[in-house]
Amino acid sequence: MMPYQKRGKPSQKAIAVVTGAGSGIGRAFAIEIAQRGGLVLCADINLESAQSTVELLKAQGAHAVAYACDVSQPEQMQKMASEASTLLAHPVLNPDARPVSLLINNAGVGIGGRVDELKLEDWEWCLGINLWGVIHGCHYFTPLFKQEGQGAIVNVASAAGFGALPEMAAYNVSKAGVMSLSETLYAELKKFGIAVNVLCPTIVPTNIMHNGRIPEHMTGLAHKAMSKLAFTTAKKVVIQTLDALDAGQLYTVPQPDARLVWAIKRWMPSTYAFGLGQAYKLTK
Numbered sequence: 001m002m003p004y005q006k007r008g009k010p011s012q013k014a015i016a017v018v019t020g021a022g023s024g025i026g027r028a029f030a031i032e033i034a035q036r037g038g039l040v041l042c043a044d045i046n047l048e049s050a051q052s053t054v055e056l057l058k059a060q061g062a063h064a065v066a067y068a069c070d071v072s073q074p075e076q077m078q079k080m081a082s083e084a085s086t087l088l089a090h091p092v093l094n095p096d097a098r099p100v101s102l103l104i105n106n107a108g109v110g111i112g113g114r115v116d117e118l119k120l121e122d123w124e125w126c127l128g129i130n131l132w133g134v135i136h137g138c139h140y141f142t143p144l145f146k147q148e149g150q151g152a153i154v155n156v157a158s159a160a161g162f163g164a165l166p167e168m169a170a171y172n173v174s175k176a177g178v179m180s181l182s183e184t185l186y187a188e189l190k191k192f193g194i195a196v197n198v199l200c201p202t203i204v205p206t207n208i209m210h211n212g213r214i215p216e217h218m219t220g221l222a223h224k225a226m227s228k229l230a231f232t233t234a235k236k237v238v239i240q241t242l243d244a245l246d247a248g249q250l251y252t253v254p255q256p257d258a259r260l261v262w263a264i265k266r267w268m269p270s271t272y273a274f275g276l277g278q279a280y281k282l283t284k
């Protein structure tokens with residue numbers, strides 16, 4: 001292992017891979033990293049949308065590459081990990097061919113439904129992308145970062161990872177898993193100087209409701225929540241996350257409502273569960 005070379009703030013002049021970079025929070029990460037002088041591999045299952053993000057970055061004078069990758073498929077993630085650094089070499093902006101230094105495991109999907117109505121196939125779809133996608137990213141990039149003696153990882157979880165709202169079991173479980181993985185990695189990688197941050201937002205206005213599997217009886221509520229309860233933007237959340245990463249913090253809980261739930265759940269877990277059950281009873 002090479003000795004760790006301190007390279008300043010991980011979000012500055014990063015050589016970055018962003019998954020799910022074709023829309024929403026992933027696109028905002030790609031734009032902000034480019035604004036901080038970085039080069040970005042914009043990966044998405046939808047190559048066309050990744051390409052649109054690349055066009056936006058190129059218009060800012062940044063170097064970016066679109067890459068088709070389904071995060072739920074280990075062989076595709078392995079291939080991306082092996083090719084990313086070469087694709088991000090650039091004669092002017094990265095003449096020394098610095099390898100990937102920042103991984104944003106962002107790709108994810110939304111899903112709703114009670115435990116008794118969710119199909120097993122829905123669980124597999126959600127966990128395959130939201131949890132296994134992040135596991136694949138950490139699995140294939142961590143050895144590269146350790147070998148290089150540098151690197152940083154942002155995993156996009158959700159306040160659902162600790163809020164555990166009813167009728168969102170598959171999503172909640174996937175995000176709780178991402179939080180636990182991030183906490184474990186943070187401890188494991190500290191001695192290698194590799195920073196880890198986990199982002200846990202409540203509602204951020206993006207396309208997640210359009211691309212998800214939301215049962216018909218929940219779509220009205222989901223769209224209302226997205227339009228009425230989103231008090232932030234993807235750009236704001238991304239800036240908070242990258243600043244927290246630079247400060248060496250593990251958690252980014254960006255909105256006041258997310259921080260309130262986080263505090264009640266931590267300090268009064270039984271009261272929180274009781275209150276949630278009572279509130280849910282009133283909705284039926």
Ligand SMILES: NC(=O)c1ccc[n+]([C@@H]2O[C@H](COP(=O)([O-])OP(=O)(O)OC[C@H]3O[C@@H](n4cnc5c(N)ncnc54)[C@H](O)[C@@H]3O)[C@@H](O)[C@H]2O)c1
Nearest residue numbers: 020022023024025045070071107108158203204206207208
């Ligand atoms: N928007 C919110 O309210 C919110 C809240 C908390 C957490 N999150 C999390 O933020 C992340 C980004 O979601 P978003 O809100 O920007 O949604 P979005 O739908 O706008 O963007 C998600 C992107 O991921 C891509 N994607 C989907 N499946 C993929 C796969 N298998 N492989 C690669 N790419 C894939 C999509 O094509 C899309 O470009 C997700 O992990 C989501 O769970 C979102």
